[in-house]
Amino acid sequence: MEVDPADLVVPGGRGSAVVVECGQVIDIVNTFGSQVVDFWAFCRETPAEFLSMPHCRSVLEKLHFTRGDALYSNRRRKILEIVEDTSPGVHDSLLAACDVERYRLLGVHGYHANCADNLREALGPFGIALDSVPAPWNIFENVSVEGGRLEIRPPLSRAGDRVRLRALDDLVVVLSACPMDIVPTNGADCTPRDVAYRVQ
Amino acid sequence: MEVDPADLVVPGGRGSAVVVECGQVIDIVNTFGSQVVDFWAFCRETPAEFLSMPHCRSVLEKLHFTRGDALYSNRRRKILEIVEDTSPGVHDSLLAACDVERYRLLGVHGYHANCADNLREALGPFGIALDSVPAPWNIFENVSVEGGRLEIRPPLSRAGDRVRLRALDDLVVVLSACPMDIVPTNGADCTPRDVAYRVQ
Numbered sequence: 001m002e003v004d005p006a007d008l009v010v011p012g013g014r015g016s017a018v019v020v021e022c023g024q025v026i027d028i029v030n031t032f033g034s035q036v037v038d039f040w041a042f043c044r045e046t047p048a049e050f051l052s053m054p055h056c057r058s059v060l061e062k063l064h065f066t067r068g069d070a071l072y073s074n075r076r077r078k079i080l081e082i083v084e085d086t087s088p089g090v091h092d093s094l095l096a097a098c099d100v101e102r103y104r105l106l107g108v109h110g111y112h113a114n115c116a117d118n119l120r121e122a123l124g125p126f127g128i129a130l131d132s133v134p135a136p137w138n139i140f141e142n143v144s145v146e147g148g149r150l151e152i153r154p155p156l157s158r159a160g161d162r163v164r165l166r167a168l169d170d171l172v173v174v175l176s177a178c179p180m181d182i183v184p185t186n187g188a189d190c191t192p193r194d195v196a197y198r199v200q
Numbered sequence: 201m202e203v204d205p206a207d208l209v210v211p212g213g214r215g216s217a218v219v220v221e222c223g224q225v226i227d228i229v230n231t232f233g234s235q236v237v238d239f240w241a242f243c244r245e246t247p248a249e250f251l252s253m254p255h256c257r258s259v260l261e262k263l264h265f266t267r268g269d270a271l272y273s274n275r276r277r278k279i280l281e282i283v284e285d286t287s288p289g290v291h292d293s294l295l296a297a298c299d300v301e302r303y304r305l306l307g308v309h310g311y312h313a314n315c316a317d318n319l320r321e322a323l324g325p326f327g328i329a330l331d332s333v334p335a336p337w338n339i340f341e342n343v344s345v346e347g348g349r350l351e352i353r354p355p356l357s358r359a360g361d362r363v364r365l366r367a368l369d370d371l372v373v374v375l376s377a378c379p380m381d382i383v384p385t386n387g388a389d390c391t392p393r394d395v396a397y398r399v400q
Contacts, residue, residue, distance in 0.1 A: 048332060054294065058295045058296045061349060061351065064348050074332050076299070076302065094294075096252065096274075105259070132274050135254040145263065145348070150263065151261065
């Protein structure tokens with residue numbers, strides 16, 4: 001897919017943070033089709049309030065959030081709305097962000113880029129330090145839930161698929177183009193790739 | 201069920217905190233059978249490390265944790281082990297703790313006791329203050345997951361059912377006998393009841 005010159009790029013395996021003001025929308029574009037984007041949102045004025053997967057599941061009473069759904073903070077306040085989703089709508093709300101320990105358990109020796117560190121690094125310039133990494137919304141991540149068993153499968157999204165979210169408060173949004181290259185989170189070829197985003 | 205005199209009681213709708221040292225076990229007994237217990241565990245020395253539902257799901261690759269499973273912290277460290285479970289093994293890992301906002305959304309005016317405040321109050325004497333309430337392990341809570349839809353149903357547990365957990369680190373454990381009296385979290389009669397626990 002051709003990237004629009006107005007789009008910003010998150011390089012594969014890296015993270016970015018951006019302010020999305022109340023009423024603005026952010027488009028997250030799966031440029032190559034199979035890249036998972038770990039997504040977080042923190043209230044700009046009070047970052048101890050943030051997008052919370054357990055609260056979204058509790059209020060919405062479902063695992064998969066779709067077009068028209070509001071997304072909730074850890075204070076059960078609507079802080080985002082899913083305005084558009086051109087993908088098959090499969091996004092994970094269950095798994096933790098990958099972190100150094102995840103790769104260690106997968107047998108990696110030494111450092112491996114990971115979404116948790118991407119988050120911390122991206123938040124640095126905003127003066128937000130985290131004691132603990134909130135569970136991300138894993139956009140485009142395809143985790144099957146069959147009989148209570150979870151399995152990470154290649155994404156069902158296609159090149160150019162886009163999720164558009166409207167901010168319902170002033171937010172600091174973080175996107176991490178997940179660096180996973182061992183299990184098929186980012187496709188059968190296990191290769192992290194760029195994604196694009198635009199705020200307007 | 202007769203309560204053993206050595207057992208401690210969490211009154212229905214209230215919370216308790218207790219230290220469980222590395223190697224000790226804690227029994228959580230559903231005295232009357234249908235009471236949900238919101239469960240948290242914080243590392244005593246470094247309470248920023250705590251039992252984490254998304255990390256448990258990610259490492260164990262399942263929604264329901266059963267006998268023999270270790271339970272993981274937000275640093276993917278094993279901090280508990282399920283030694284015994286005489287209940288049907290249905291415990292929720294998906295929902296947030298009930299909080300003031302939960303009851304407000306359910307139409308309650310004014311204050312309603314809730315698991316999030318029970319947690320904060322119970323942790324006070326241990327000098328642990330929380331910016332955000334981690335998702336609890338909701339012991340005995342029966343949340344059906346069908347086609348990605350979540351529904352709270354009366355517990356499947358019976359009077360006297362017991363979950364025994366072994367601590368793999370020195371922990372501050374918090375139990376909240378969930379105060380929910382509007383939806384059937386705690387049984388079809390929506391009545392919070394006492395539970396018992398013992399550390400040995």
